[in-house]
Amino acid sequence: MSKEFDVLVIGGGPGGYIAAIRAAQLGFKTACCESNPYADPKGEPRLGGTCLNVGCIPSKALLHTSHMFEEAGHAFESQGIIVGKPKIDVTKMVARKSGIVDQLTGGIKGLFKKNKVTLLNGHGSFVAKVDGGWQVKVGDDNVTAKQVIVATGSKARHLPGIPVDNKLVCDNVGALDIDAVPKKLAVIGAGVIGLEMGSVWRRVGAEVTVLEALPDFLGAADVDVAKEALKVFTKQGLSINLGCKIGEVKVGKKSVTIAYTDKAGAEQSLEADRLIVSVGRVPNTDGLNAKAVGLALNERGMIEVNDHCQTNLPGVWAVGDVVRGPMLAHKAMEEAVMVAELMAGQSGHCNFDTVPWVIYTSPEIAWVGKTEQQLKAEGTAYKAGKIPFMANGRALGMGEPTGFVKMLACAQTDRILGVHIIGANASELISEAVVAMEFGGAAEDLARICHAHPTLSEVVHEAALAVDKRPLHF
Numbered sequence: 250m251s252k253e254f255d256v257l258v259i260g261g262g263p264g265g266y267i268a269a270i271r272a273a274q275l276g277f278k279t280a281c282c283e284s285n286p287y288a289d290p291k292g293e294p295r296l297g298g299t300c301l302n303v304g305c306i307p308s309k310a311l312l313h314t315s316h317m318f319e320e321a322g323h324a325f326e327s328q329g330i331i332v333g334k335p336k337i338d339v340t341k342m343v344a345r346k347s348g349i350v351d352q353l354t355g356g357i358k359g360l361f362k363k364n365k366v367t368l369l370n371g372h373g374s375f376v377a378k379v380d381g382g383w384q385v386k387v388g389d390d391n392v393t394a395k396q397v398i399v400a401t402g403s404k405a406r407h408l409p410g411i412p413v414d415n416k417l418v419c420d421n422v423g424a425l426d427i428d429a430v431p432k433k434l435a436v437i438g439a440g441v442i443g444l445e446m447g448s449v450w451r452r453v454g455a456e457v458t459v460l461e462a463l464p465d466f467l468g469a470a471d472v473d474v475a476k477e478a479l480k481v482f483t484k485q486g487l488s489i490n491l492g493c494k495i496g497e498v499k500v501g502k503k504s505v506t507i508a509y510t511d512k513a514g515a516e517q518s519l520e521a522d523r524l525i526v527s528v529g530r531v532p533n534t535d536g537l538n539a540k541a542v543g544l545a546l547n548e549r550g551m552i553e554v555n556d557h558c559q560t561n562l563p564g565v566w567a568v569g570d571v572v573r574g575p576m577l578a579h580k581a582m583e584e585a586v587m588v589a590e591l592m593a594g595q596s597g598h599c600n601f602d603t604v605p606w607v608i609y610t611s612p613e614i615a616w617v618g619k620t621e622q623q624l625k626a627e628g629t630a631y632k633a634g635k636i637p638f639m640a641n642g643r644a645l646g647m648g649e650p651t652g653f654v655k656m657l658a659c660a661q662t663d664r665i666l667g668v669h670i671i672g673a674n675a676s677e678l679i680s681e682a683v684v685a686m687e688f689g690g691a692a693e694d695l696a697r698i699c700h701a702h703p704t705l706s707e708v709v710h711e712a713a714l715a716v717d718k719r720p721l722h723f
């Protein structure tokens with residue numbers, strides 16, 4: 250059976266489902282195929298990709314529950330709330346998370362119906378260039394589309410000699426489904442997943458040891474933020490070991506033993522009930538039959554694209570984790586909208602300089618733009634304003650005095666070059682900085698905008714004032 254569409258999107262994650270919805274909104278006859286690796290009771294394709302099924306959403310659900318648990322155990326009493334020692338029901342915590350995932354993945358199916366996107370169940374792989382488009386095999390069907398958007402995303406990178414069974418040794422998939430609090434949890438990789446998932450299981454009672462290869466902590470973050478984060482997370486009880494070289498990993502019946510060389514060169518051995526391997530992600534390009542049609546990949550297996558997400562093949566686009574740039578859901582969605590609009594002859598655009606980063610630990614970490622070390626390295630003259638949450642009434646009232654907002658602005662023009670936040674609700678606060686930077690705003694612009702009192706956003710305001718050395722509350 251052959252099916253014909255204007256646009257075929259391969260992959261139903263944030264990049265794919267948004268591309269499909271926007272393309273359909275713009276009048277294209279659109280289909281999206283999904284190869285469905287996630288367990289679905291009805292055997293139907295589950296939309297939402299990594300993000301909804303085994304990424305952003307389930308991790309944030311577990312982070313929320315574990316944060317509430319920690320608050321109940323450690324923060325309630327100081328505010329006069331006496332509840333006794335809380336207990337965690339991991340089965341219920343994980344079931345709640347799964348319920349949220351079901352609700353949202355189902356919701357995207359509803360959005361497909363509403364926007365008249367055809368959902369195709371099956372793995373998509375290129376067959377050939379045909380007159381007026383591309384032939385793609387989806388499951389047992391042949392689909393022809395004038396234009397194809399590849400949004401096949403990414404999967405966890407595994408390490409040689411460390412087989413992941415998602416029971417004792419987990420990647421992100423198993424880490425979100427652990428059925429009981431491990432007494433000892435080892436994590437390889439102190440990146441975003443390591444810190445978020447390490448925090449979840451530490452809060453509910455696991456003794457967590459993180460082994461990181463690099464000598465520096467959170468190298469992509471601003472140095473001040475990384476320094477503060479290391480201090481705070483260590484105080485919370487995460488044992489973070491930098492400069493480690495992982496050796497042999499032995500998987501027993503009930504435990505895992507990890508041999509490693511520490512920063513000082515000493516041989517160490519760590520025994521744990523569970524191991525999470527979170528050492529980055531690799532693009533899903535292996536099943537695309539890319540070679541047969543000449544789709545260019547880079548040395549890391551990512552699809553080569555230009556700033557408009559055009560590949561080397563006419564009418565073939567690629568967005569999200571499968572192409573260069575940060576592996577973030579909102580970046581994938583921005584690219585998806587841009588591509589659909591460019592296909593429709595509109596002026597789609599994606600500003601990669603204002604893509605925000607968030608790490609959903611407690612305190613949260615968020616940033617946009619350049620770090621102080623980047624500005625120094627490129628020789629840009631800058632001014633900095635840094636204000637602690639400790640100086641903010643709302644933060645104290647919330648019992649969240651940790652962290653700061655740091656704003657970096659051009660020494661000559663005052664244009665905001667970067668904003669770095671570690672503190673409560675940093676994930677929400679960063680939006681103001683993104684908007685300001687998107688509009689080419691100066692620190693003075695934010696300094697002259699009225700911020701509601703008492704709010705955490707006043708710390709962003711004060712940081713803008715501090716760039717010009719005139720903070721009012723610090």
Ligand code: FAD
Pocket residue numbers: 259260261262263264265282283284285286297298299300301303304305306308371372373374400401402403404421442533536537568569570571575576577578579580581609
């Ligand atoms: P994916 O979401 O990976 O979706 C690709 C889809 O394509 C998948 O459903 C896959 O089954 C399907 N597919 C692959 N090959 C084929 C094929 N040949 N045919 C048909 N279908 C195919 N990002 C954030 O911005 N914020 C967060 O808080 C966040 N938290 C995360 C937490 C974890 C634990 C992880 C692992 C990731 C997290 N991310 C987060 C990253 C985010 O999930 C990804 O950046 C995002 O999902 C990328 O979207 P995508 O559409 O490019 O790819």
Ligand code: NAI
Pocket residue numbers: 408437438439440441442443445460461462463493495527528529530575576577606607608609
């Ligand atoms: P990551 O790139 O954030 O961190 C991986 C860490 O593992 C790095 O610090 C790296 O130095 C370390 N590492 C690599 N090889 C190692 C080895 N052999 N031994 C020890 N350490 C080693 O990758 P992570 O945490 O797997 O997350 C993948 C991606 O998923 C992130 O980069 C991000 O794009 C996305 N993500 C985003 C989230 C968010 O936006 N809040 C949350 C979780 C994931």
